Amino acid sequence: MTDFLQQVISGLASGAVYASLALALVIIHRSTGVINFAQGEMATLSAYIAWALIWHHGWGYWTAAAATLVLSFIGGIATHRVIIRPVERGSVLRVVVVTIGLLIVINGFVLWQWGGEPKFLQSPFGNHIYDIGGVFITAHDIGTICVVLGIVLLLWLLFRFTKIGLALRAAAVNPDEARLVGVRVTWMLALGWGLAAALGAIAGLLTAPTVLLDPSMMQPVLIYAFAAAVLGGIDSPVGAVVGGLLLGVLLNMLSFLSQYGAFDWFTEDLRVPGALLVILVVLLVRPAGIFGRPEVQRV
Amino acid sequence: MTPRQKLVIGFAAFAAFTAFVLVLPAFVNEFKTREYAYVAIYLLALVGLNILTGYTGQISLGHGAFMAIGAYTTAILMVGNEQFGGPIGGGIKDVWTLPLAALVTGVFGYAFGFPALRLSGLYLALATFAIAVAIPSTIRRFEHWTGGGQGITLAGSPELTGEDGVEFLGLTFTPNQWMYYLSWTLALVGLAVAWFLLRGRTGRALRAVRDSETAATSSGVSLPRYKTFAFGVSAAFAGIAGGLLALAASGVSPDSFSIVLSIYLLVGIVIGGLGGLSGLVFGAIVIAFLPTTWSQGEDLGSLLPDRIIEETQKPGGSAIVFGVILILLMFVLPNGVAGIFRRVGQAIASRRYSRSSSS
Numbered sequence: 023m024t025d026f027l028q029q030v031i032s033g034l035a036s037g038a039v040y041a042s043l044a045l046a047l048v049i050i051h052r053s054t055g056v057i058n059f060a061q062g063e064m065a066t067l068s069a070y071i072a073w074a075l076i077w078h079h080g081w082g083y084w085t086a087a088a089a090t091l092v093l094s095f096i097g098g099i100a101t102h103r104v105i106i107r108p109v110e111r112g113s114v115l116r117v118v119v120v121t122i123g124l125l126i127v128i129n130g131f132v133l134w135q136w137g138g139e140p141k142f143l144q145s146p147f148g149n150h151i152y153d154i155g156g157v158f159i160t161a162h163d164i165g166t167i168c169v170v171l172g173i174v175l176l177l178w179l180l181f182r183f184t185k186i187g188l189a190l191r192a193a194a195v196n197p198d199e200a201r202l203v204g205v206r207v208t209w210m211l212a213l214g215w216g217l218a219a220a221l222g223a224i225a226g227l228l229t230a231p232t233v234l235l236d237p238s239m240m241q242p243v244l245i246y247a248f249a250a251a252v253l254g255g256i257d258s259p260v261g262a263v264v265g266g267l268l269l270g271v272l273l274n275m276l277s278f279l280s281q282y283g284a285f286d287w288f289t290e291d292l293r294v295p296g297a298l299l300v301i302l303v304v305l306l307v308r309p310a311g312i313f314g315r316p317e318v319q320r321v
Numbered sequence: 322m323t324p325r326q327k328l329v330i331g332f333a334a335f336a337a338f339t340a341f342v343l344v345l346p347a348f349v350n351e352f353k354t355r356e357y358a359y360v361a362i363y364l365l366a367l368v369g370l371n372i373l374t375g376y377t378g379q380i381s382l383g384h385g386a387f388m389a390i391g392a393y394t395t396a397i398l399m400v401g402n403e404q405f406g407g408p409i410g411g412g413i414k415d416v417w418t419l420p421l422a423a424l425v426t427g428v429f430g431y432a433f434g435f436p437a438l439r440l441s442g443l444y445l446a447l448a449t450f451a452i453a454v455a456i457p458s459t460i461r462r463f464e465h466w467t468g469g470g471q472g473i474t475l476a477g478s479p480e481l482t483g484e485d486g487v488e489f490l491g492l493t494f495t496p497n498q499w500m501y502y503l504s505w506t507l508a509l510v511g512l513a514v515a516w517f518l519l520r521g522r523t524g525r526a527l528r529a530v531r532d533s534e535t536a537a538t539s540s541g542v543s544l545p546r547y548k549t550f551a552f553g554v555s556a557a558f559a560g561i562a563g564g565l566l567a568l569a570a571s572g573v574s575p576d577s578f579s580i581v582l583s584i585y586l587l588v589g590i591v592i593g594g595l596g597g598l599s600g601l602v603f604g605a606i607v608i609a610f611l612p613t614t615w616s617q618g619e620d621l622g623s624l625l626p627d628r629i630i631e632e633t634q635k636p637g638g639s640a641i642v643f644g645v646i647l648i649l650l651m652f653v654l655p656n657g658v659a660g661i662f663r664r665v666g667q668a669i670a671s672r673r674y675s676r677s678s679s680s
Contacts, residue, residue, distance in 0.1 A: 026557060057443045059382075059450060108652055114442040116651050117382055117589055120504060122382070123647035130640025237637075241580070245454050248447055291462040295455040298448075305444055306436050 037270020098219025255314025391563025430556020471572025
């Protein structure tokens, strides 16, 4: 039983990371209707920036993290204004190719600037291990779960109770009418990209301590985040979080059960293909996800 | 230009290109011919991908996965997988595995076409992207079939043609030349097949699906039929290309089919021009040479200032150049390099037309 709880807890912790990147995907998809294939690489870049600030410039962790969030936010806005806006309204293929191009550029840049050898980025919460009734949980895992829940709360408050949140929602739902009532739509979309980039930065900072920092660190996480977003409903922030946590627990459960003979074909190599399977099954059975509304297409 | 003139010019260009391909090995270093074989291999894969993405509008970011299926089919049929504990004995001559690679991959593609029917636009891109990321670890997992992370090596296999030269029609080819001619023959045949397939009724139906699914359906084009068809044909092309890739590299391993391969293929059709065939040769040349040429520090002349070349030759530098080119192309040239020629051609044609009509 404690083994079981142990797996649930560590599943929740990894799920929380998937959820934070999934939130970034959802915010961008909601506001601009784009799926950002470069989201994982943007997060990796942010983690590298924090690492460089700490190790090369001697900054403290929290100042470096804060600076990284601000830089990522600005970077996200700039990305939208410069690269995405010109192709946003065109064919789907153009947008996809542009975000793939961005993925290649950022991945190449990280390799070019910092080299391929893995780097160590510490956890802000330390590595103390708590023993709660036989279940071990690290401070980093607790911190990760708390941060992600905090983010969801903040996002909910932002979208629900602030004027900017209202404008953001208006710009996403009906850009033309939002413009008529004085919402500066293009800036709202850019703001969405900025928010997503900052969320991605948090995901990167939370991922780096559990694996080592390397240029393709976030590629599997991006697939988990896709699966989480699709599972929860790709337009629903709450869905992204629930989807992320569910996916984290599900994948850990399968590994756990495989140790006990059930699902013994499930090995570590099958985690990413497992996430792929989740994506395919959800898209085929219930494309809107758990929390999404089915899309209605007008002809 | 009348359609007939266009056809004649097209045939002439194809014949000239075939002749060029035929005599090229006489003028280059024998060792280089194997590198040029890769151009043909990528060309085949690009033709396949363009049938699906450029003509039918179904975005695939996971075509490397289809190439992997083809490559592993060829490798397993040649040397078998009994050595890893798998069920297949192998022992098929390499050339004969290629049609089987096409068939197997084509069936996979056709089968994937059915779930893909329910995925449109971005969602299809997302699902295929996930496939591309998932393929190497899937290959590693089923090691009884695929040899796991080590992969399968073909060097020294009795089924590999031409390890010590090939006699064919009274001519002697070195192994590299053999690979070159085999790949280019298949690539040129593939181009011709694709052209025949796309010019008539089928091609029109596929383009109709791309331009508007609603309009296509209302004019009697069956979406399921043509989409699954496009997936099948496209995958079959990728399968042959994958099989050739296994032969050219004398082996397969999971890491050669990472997401990078799928992205290169996408770059290739974007550079070559979506929904065109002739430009794909440029795309294939670029993806076969740019990454290696650039990073191996071959002489690029005084094209760019030394400092820039030096910087971009560090690891990752070629990727940056690649990505920037890709993004810029989407901004200024959505029709690829072939689009420039087409535009210039149209400009000349319209000038001639207006001059003759005004006189």
